[in-house]
Amino acid sequence: MDKHISTPITAEITKGLHAGDYVYISGTIYVARDAAHKRLAEMLDEVETALTQEERETLKRGEPVKKITDALPFPLENAAIYYMGPSPARAGRPIGSAGPTTASRMDRYAPRLLDLGQKAMIGKGKRTQEVVDAMIRNHAVYFAAVGGAGALLSKCITHSELVCYGDLGAEAVLKLQVEEFPVIVVIDSEGNNLYETAIQEYAQI
Amino acid sequence: MIRTVSTEEITKHIREMCIEANHYLSPDMDQALKHAQDTEQSVLGKKILNQLQENLAIAGQEMIPICQDTGMAVIFAEIGQEVHLEGGFLEDAINEGVRQGYADGFLRKSVVSDPILRENTKDNTPAVIHYSIVKGDKVKLTLAPKGFGSENMSRVFMLKPADGIEGVKEAILTAVKDAGPNACPPMVIGVGIGGTFEKCALLAKYALTRPVDEPSSIPYVKELEQEMLQKVNRLGIGPGGLGGTTTALAVNINTYPTHIAGLPVAVNICCHVNRHVVRTI
Structure with missing residues (x-):
């Protein structure tokens, strides 16, 4: 089913999305891939070691902790993170080629970010059960964008700006404005997985 | 001279x-992708193949990779x-x-x-x-x-001579099944059989540079290429890994003599953006 959604991606929105839905996203999405996730995790480790007992308990309950919210380079609450590293922009374009990268490399970091409020991941490829469990726990969704369609997806991006980690080059964190950015719900907030069901439908051996 | x-x-x-x-795919890859649009059975799969065509057009016209x-x-x-x-x-x-x-x-x-x-x-x-x-x-x-989405899904198998051609088939299917959506299907599969540990990997890589419409000149290898393409396309992975009948566009296999004790097999997977340019100076 074709659906059109706007960011922020709230639990209200994700509850209405089902594996197999073709979704067009408009609004703000953030870009982060391997090296940026590693830095985010290291930063969170550092902040968390400095938390008081009370703050630790708040975090355990899944409630926001100011020290963490303040330290994050962008708000994670209801955010969509696009696993992507673009090619450089030519003059007059906001961004270069901009297709998804393999999401499984972010599996180690994703549950923690989902627990901090992130609601959508955009990438391609399989995820671990730990990620799916965190998605169900937090009403989050996993979208796939078409891998290798970087020129087409680039045309749906109207603005791009650096958020942080500029020294990482193609792996820096970016804030994008997108219009009707095409994705497919692969794993929904109930854990239904299109990769598993669709392949079974066409498998002949 | x-x-x-x-x-x-x-x-x-x-x-x-x-x-x-x-920015431009070679004519053989272009042709193979267009052919897949005609034969793909899944509606979503067809939609994705159409997007890939649109993507190629934008890439060439606007010089976006x-x-x-x-x-x-x-x-x-x-x-x-x-x-x-x-x-x-x-x-x-x-x-x-x-x-x-x-x-x-x-x-x-x-x-x-x-x-x-x-x-x-x-x-x-x-x-x-x-x-x-x-x-x-x-x-x-x-x-x-x-690209490394597909490179990461590539494998080397050190089979035993007794595993024979059936072992080779199993190895190819295993690598493709494990790769699934991660390798950006429809993929091109380069296979190296024989040589040593490093030689078979190099054979597989070089096989990816052979045009996808040019079969092996060795009769049994040509047959194996055709059989494996059919088998891979029956796995159901499909375009984008979202189900369908086009999991691969081609299986290219290169072989080399090997040792009496071994049967090395390398499977180098490439996504649908199988880029190669050849020039002779």
Whole structure:
């Protein structure tokens, strides 16, 4: 089913999305891939070691902790993170080629970010059960964008700006404005997985 | 007769080849993708194949790379033994071509200087270069920028001679099944059978540079290529891994003599952006 959604991606929105839905996203999405996730995790480790007992308990309950919210380079609450590293922009374009990268490399970091409020991941490829469990726990969704369609997806991006980690080059964190950015719900907030069901439908051996 | 080729000329060609490979697919790949649009059974799969066509059109018209992963530059340099190279050191000349191509073509710089320390070299060098000395007085350059979504799903299997051809088939299917959606299907599958541990990997990589409409010249290998393409397409993975009948566009297999005790098999998976440009100087 074709659906059109706007960011922020709230639990209200994700509850209405089902594996197999073709979704067009408009609004703000953030870009982060391997090296940026590693830095985010290291930063969170550092902040968390400095938390008081009370703050630790708040975090355990899944409630926001100011020290963490303040330290994050962008708000994670209801955010969509696009696993992507673009090619450089030519003059007059906001961004270069901009297709998804393999999401499984972010599996180690994703549950923690989902627990901090992130609601959508955009990438391609399989995820671990730990990620799916965190998605169900937090009403989050996993979208796939078409891998290798970087020129087409680039045309749906109207603005791009650096958020942080500029020294990482193609792996820096970016804030994008997108219009009707095409994705497919692969794993929904109930854990239904299109990769598993669709392949079974066409498998002949 | 000794023929002189300047390494400066090689730099110029490599620069152009990097830009060309990342914006235009070769005619054989283009044809294979169009054919898949006609035969794909899944509605969603067809929609994705249509998007890939649209993507290729935008890439060529607006000079936006087909895929943002413009790859690590893999280069096969086949140098005729009657060629005299003049100018700077060949390896420096090739890397300079990559440096210029990736800068001038607005291509992504995806290479880190050390696998553990991971600092980006910011110019996509060094390239991975495979040299061979061949007959004649020409220099043949094959450039194949390799993206890592599919490279990461590639495998080497050290089979036993008793595993035979059935073992080879099983190895290919295992690699493709494990790769699934991660390798950006529809994929092209390069297979190397024989040689040693490293030789079979190189055979597989080189097999990816063979046009997808050009079967092996060895009769049983040609049959194996056709059979495996059918089998892979029955796995149901489909375009984007979202189900369908087009999981691969081609299976290209290269073989080499091997040891009495071994049957090495390498499966090098490439996504649908199977880029290769060949030039002979």
